[in-house]
Amino acid sequence: MTSPSWHEAHWQRLQSRLAREALPHALLLCGPAGLGKRAFLRRFVRGLLCERPREGEACGQCRTCLLLDAGTHPDFVTISYGLRKDGVQRKEIVVEQIRELSARLAMASQFGGWQVVVIDPADAMNTAAANALLKTLEEPSPQTLLLLVADAPWRLPQTIRSRCQRIEFQLPRPAEAMAWLAAQDVTDPAAALQAAGGNPGLAQAWAEQGALARRQAVRKDLAALAAGRAEPMEVARRWLDAEPEQCLWFAAQAAVDEARARATGGATPLGSQLDAEALADWFAVANRTRDALRGPLRGDLLLLELLAGWH
Template sequence: MAEAYPWQQGLWQQLAGRQQHAHAYLLHGPAGIGKRALAERLMALLLCHKPVGLEACGQCKGCYLLAAGTHPDNYVLEPEEADKAIKVDQVRDLVSFVVQTAQLGGRKVVLLEPVEAMNINAANALLKSLEEPAGNTVLLLVSHQPSRLLPTVKSRCVQQACPLPDQASSLAWLAEALPECGEDERRELLTLAAGSPLAARRLHQQGVREQRALVVDGVKKLLKQQASASQLAEAWKAMPMIMLFDWFCDWSQAMLRYQLTRDETGLGLADMHKVVQYLADKTPQPKLLAMQDWLLQQRQKVLGKANLNSVLLLEALLVQWASLPGPG
């Protein structure tokens, strides 16, 4: 049974309490807030033969088969490899499932995550099934980046926004999920996860604070000319590329914010306060804006799963970063 998160209570009652379900839902919102768990709870409810209130009973044949991963009327579509695209052949297999008759005589339920992993051909192959799914079929689509979806995909679904929980709810949940961490550490993890509590827990498990310390130390050595861009790029190549670009984007935004407001409360996490303030004072604004544009362009390529040489890309980033102080 998927976990029920406290911040989803109202959303769950809204979704599960519908008298008649749509043929397709698009659950969208930031990563790390429990959208997959929400979709799995709804999937279990829709496949249950004897629901108890707004929950699957967990005791009927449908619930037993779903728990065993052998339910004949359930289909889960994900990338074949992490961070890879969902291919058109995978969607064609899904379409073949959708047109079949439900073997247990009830609903068929499809879970697809993340929707934005579909390439153009795959998305187009899904459109007919989204518009008119055969029989009593419900498609549950989960998206972390709905802006990347085709309008034709979004228009065929009931769109359900899944907002971030408030900070108090997230910190209360993290206190139970990460009792070994102190409150300051949990707050830092939540900040690094952009407010997403499940992402904060995952980052802790991945050792993000240790990674962050290495990167911050490397940036300081780069600016003091104690380490070269190529040395740091090689040392960081195993780190998640999107995480590194997110940090540099955050730092460049904090620099611009400080240039415009001189407000030290907007400098971000304490580990980079002095560096951000120094660079903001020493970098001409047109140069900083050009750096931001470049960062966003490269970040988009990383998100788009472009075939990039990570070491060369990081080296290019660090060379430009080192050249920020000084004339444009």
């Protein structure tokens, strides 16, 4: 698949540094989910390790390319969520994983070239793991490249961020995003892009998943709550059974629409009785609730508290 146009500047910059043998030892690829950071990373790593690259692109046929395809390249390591002793997947990257990585990087490259490490999601490292990674970042081995991927880079300690060269993926211009969505045969790209807040990758995924219908359902639920035709617990259960984080994204959008209508003095689309300040507060709480759903707290209680505030 052709790479998105908003990747091109980052790609050319990295290829230029590679040609000058000035590639940094650590890169932080960050930005909202849906902009293709991981596809960009795979493309770059394949070209970096390929035995016969052409303009940075992997040949797809050499020994290195075949080993990468098989997931058995000895000089390519990926660190992600591991398993606990009871076989349950962890929700964070722990210090033992980073210590094992450091021990591995202390050994020479088996193919005599680059050793490449991907930590994804890097923002899932706990404090001990991040501290352990600092030594590797401060004393990198020759021809070792660390690639950290983060949708929420602000969760990383400043000490980690400051030791990586940042490659930040930002939302493309609307016309650029619309052209890309049209090329992907997305139905009603304008509505999908609006729902995804201008993020073309999310717009494509959500259009395929029927998320536009969910967006309308969320807005109907909020209108019913504002009019007293629905109970917060009933709505909370319905959102929890669907895609709660996505529902909260659409709910936060709805609060913004209500605030804009309130600012112009017109009727609010969903009939909310909250004033502008209360809508701003509710928007902030909705976003915090979306983050909190990834933690140990009960999702139904988190949603109930939020929706009671709208009601």
